[in-house]
Amino acid sequence: MTxxxxxxxxIAALGVVAMTAQAEARDQIRIVxxxxxxxxxxxxxxxxxxxxxxxxxxxxxTGSGGGLKxxxxxxxxxxxxxxxxxxxxxxxxxxxxxxxxxxxxxEIKIGFDGIVLANSKSSDTFKLSRAQIFLALAKExxxxxxxxxxxxxxxxxxxxxxxxxxxxxxxxxxTSGTRDAFVELVMEEGAEEIPFLKDLKKSDKNKFKQVxxxxxxxxxxxxxxxxxxxxxxxxxxxxxxxxxxxFSFLDQNADKVHGSVIEGNSPTFDAIxxxxxxxxxxxxxxxxxxxxxVIPGMKEYVAEFTSEKAAGQEGYLTDKGLIPxxxxxxxxxxxxxxxxxxxxx
Amino acid sequence: xxxxxSSPQGESAGPARRPLTISPHLAxxxxxxxxxxxxxxxxxxxxxxxxxxxxxSIVSKGYSAFWLHHVDLTIEFSVDELNPDGGPIEMETLxxxxxxxxxxxxxxxxxxxxxSDRRERRKLYGLVSPNADIMLxxxxxNDPSLVGTTQxxxxxxxxxxxxxxxxxxxxxxxxxxRRVTDAEIKxxxxxxxxxxxxxxxxxxxxxxxxxxxxxxxxxxxxLIGSILTLTVTLLVSFPVGVMAAVYLEEFAPKNRFTDxxxxxxxxxxxxxxxxxxxxxxAVFLNFFGLPRSAxxxxxxxxxxxTLPTIIIASRSALKAVPPSIREAALGLGASxxxxxxxxxxxxxxxxxxxxxxxxxAQALGETAPLLMIGMVAFIVDVPQGFTDPATVLPVQVYIWxxxxxxxxxxxxxxxxxxxxxxxxxxxxxxxxxxKRFERRW
Numbered sequence: 064m065t066x067x068x069x070x071x072x073x074i075a076a077l078g079v080v081a082m083t084a085q086a087e088a089r090d091q092i093r094i095v096x097x098x099x100x101x102x103x104x105x106x107x108x109x110x111x112x113x114x115x116x117x118x119x120x121x122x123x124x125t126g127s128g129g130g131l132k133x134x135x136x137x138x139x140x141x142x143x144x145x146x147x148x149x150x151x152x153x154x155x156x157x158x159x160x161x162x163x164x165x166x167x168x169x170e171i172k173i174g175f176d177g178i179v180l181a182n183s184k185s186s187d188t189f190k191l192s193r194a195q196i197f198l199a200l201a202k203e204x205x206x207x208x209x210x211x212x213x214x215x216x217x218x219x220x221x222x223x224x225x226x227x228x229x230x231x232x233x234x235x236x237x238t239s240g241t242r243d244a245f246v247e248l249v250m251e252e253g254a255e256e257i258p259f260l261k262d263l264k265k266s267d268k269n270k271f272k273q274v275x276x277x278x279x280x281x282x283x284x285x286x287x288x289x290x291x292x293x294x295x296x297x298x299x300x301x302x303x304x305x306x307x308x309x310f311s312f313l314d315q316n317a318d319k320v321h322g323s324v325i326e327g328n329s330p331t332f333d334a335i336x337x338x339x340x341x342x343x344x345x346x347x348x349x350x351x352x353x354x355x356x357v358i359p360g361m362k363e364y365v366a367e368f369t370s371e372k373a374a375g376q377e378g379y380l381t382d383k384g385l386i387p388x389x390x391x392x393x394x395x396x397x398x399x400x401x402x403x404x405x406x407x408x
Numbered sequence: 409x410x411x412x413x414s415s416p417q418g419e420s421a422g423p424a425r426r427p428l429t430i431s432p433h434l435a436x437x438x439x440x441x442x443x444x445x446x447x448x449x450x451x452x453x454x455x456x457x458x459x460x461x462x463x464x465s466i467v468s469k470g471y472s473a474f475w476l477h478h479v480d481l482t483i484e485f486s487v488d489e490l491n492p493d494g495g496p497i498e499m500e501t502l503x504x505x506x507x508x509x510x511x512x513x514x515x516x517x518x519x520x521x522x523x524s525d526r527r528e529r530r531k532l533y534g535l536v537s538p539n540a541d542i543m544l545x546x547x548x549x550n551d552p553s554l555v556g557t558t559q560x561x562x563x564x565x566x567x568x569x570x571x572x573x574x575x576x577x578x579x580x581x582x583x584x585x586r587r588v589t590d591a592e593i594k595x596x597x598x599x600x601x602x603x604x605x606x607x608x609x610x611x612x613x614x615x616x617x618x619x620x621x622x623x624x625x626x627x628x629x630x631l632i633g634s635i636l637t638l639t640v641t642l643l644v645s646f647p648v649g650v651m652a653a654v655y656l657e658e659f660a661p662k663n664r665f666t667d668x669x670x671x672x673x674x675x676x677x678x679x680x681x682x683x684x685x686x687x688x689x690a691v692f693l694n695f696f697g698l699p700r701s702a703x704x705x706x707x708x709x710x711x712x713x714t715l716p717t718i719i720i721a722s723r724s725a726l727k728a729v730p731p732s733i734r735e736a737a738l739g740l741g742a743s744x745x746x747x748x749x750x751x752x753x754x755x756x757x758x759x760x761x762x763x764x765x766x767x768x769a770q771a772l773g774e775t776a777p778l779l780m781i782g783m784v785a786f787i788v789d790v791p792q793g794f795t796d797p798a799t800v801l802p803v804q805v806y807i808w809x810x811x812x813x814x815x816x817x818x819x820x821x822x823x824x825x826x827x828x829x830x831x832x833x834x835x836x837x838x839x840x841x842x843k844r845f846e847r848r849w
Contacts, residue, residue: 317586
């Protein structure tokens, strides 16, 4: 008796609360999405809250894919208003959005993020090509015209110019957008530079995809979790290891680690902004146009994000490690935000 | 017999009367006992040492977060800047005035050479916290008579400068290898030499919500979030858990169905907490439509997670009440309900409370189930109620640990110290309650 009575009370209380909660309109912007954009979006949100009369937006770090999934759930105050992404929205996601009534989406590109391969300052800087990185980290590599399980244990076995130390690379797990970008920008490009795999791409596209997409699992590539600070700490403790993470962490830890030279270019602010450093990706956020005017402050938030003092060449986001867009591009995205230009893929 | 006792007579007569065949055996037994004691002591010492290392590393990293370096600047609250249109000063004009300009002017006056180069000028402006203008605005709004005067105002240094002033950045490193430039060090030394740099307790850490500027970030928002969330958890899980335990222990018939319930409760106690988060997302958010990131939803999810702990602890506490108490009460004519409410429950209360607080302490440290319902988020505003977006202490630790800025390292450890302090407080309450209610027979 007592047990069921307690339950009834609990459920009844829940029901009452649920009804009152839903009747309440939301006056605070809700943003979800990429953990890479999170450090930048949060700074903008804080400044927006400080300088305008609006409440500070709530930002969740859910990952790019998770964010878009939540974003595309539908229109209404229970769904997020914007989502951050460290890659472009996919066609399948646009379709999912449309299915749930989210048809008008505005895309804003905010800048670039470089992905670096760094090691401890106590050892020498690595000079690598993408093909070499592929050979060091792929699960299967071509040897004598055959795909075999990766036989390389030391860097010098891949190329005599590389140091004779054991291959040990700490990187993000598959759930991370950084990992997706690394696979796309380094592993895929690297694989294409190897003639055998180039032929494979022509004959069997799926097999090619599987080859460049599979990282080795024999302990040479170590999934170190989403926390980039942890990777930096591990690199400090282990001078022979390399780590993969975003440029902003290299920027903040310049006294502990240095970035490897890739294809002859060091990961510096200018090299990434100028496009000569090859491993960089664009960062975006997406606006649900149907919410503009319903949730107060959305347009103003977008205006703050695309303003010169935030995302411009000298904006406060560059202090946080964002590589800014060229001025003309920023202006065009600023006007897209003002006019809520619909996304076209 | 007497030879092994420690009585004085036995000892005096002992050695002579002890049969020779026993003594080697006895020595072995003593040796074993000594070994066992040493091992026991060693394991306690190991545990203590690990705890010491853990707490030591947290404290040594985090103690510096409790103070900040400030720098004194001479601010001219010029009428031209604050009330450019002339006329009587109105609150609205003061609200919108360019306070950032005041700070920048002060810095430019201090170092006229640096103001020429664009990059260097930005660095110069970055000496003080980006919130300096908000601080000035509040000062002027509180006391409009400041307009037209010149005052010495103490500003928080920015995170990098503060880290440098605390001595965590080595000035002997080459310039490219450290976060502060040679110019910034020169500026710092100039202020230091004039005695204008001073250290103050970081009160904002305990009174403000989260921020992306390490020198502005505070733990208060997360602390309130934790308190709100745990209140909901306690209000739901304690009555439901105790009622369930009393029913199962005192009233329920022993049959296969109640056995099944018991097995299930025990299993639930071992279910990974993320599963409860998924359940919470499906039930509380999607079905009941509770707001995302709210302490209400978070508290309910944590209540589900704590229920098995409370039920199990309460049942064993109820079991520990001697049957003679029940029988005596029944014999004097008490109804079964009276037996429970007047006698059994009060006696079992210390055990129930201990179990509840252990459950609460567990809930305090959880982040995984809250991830699913949106409480792992950047939230600046301090929550005002159960339906406001909020985050909790362990989530704040996680978010700070994940932030790129170096100064968040000490904040992370400081937040852990606050979390541990909260836990110790809760455990202390548990001990106190147990002492207060405990009865022996």
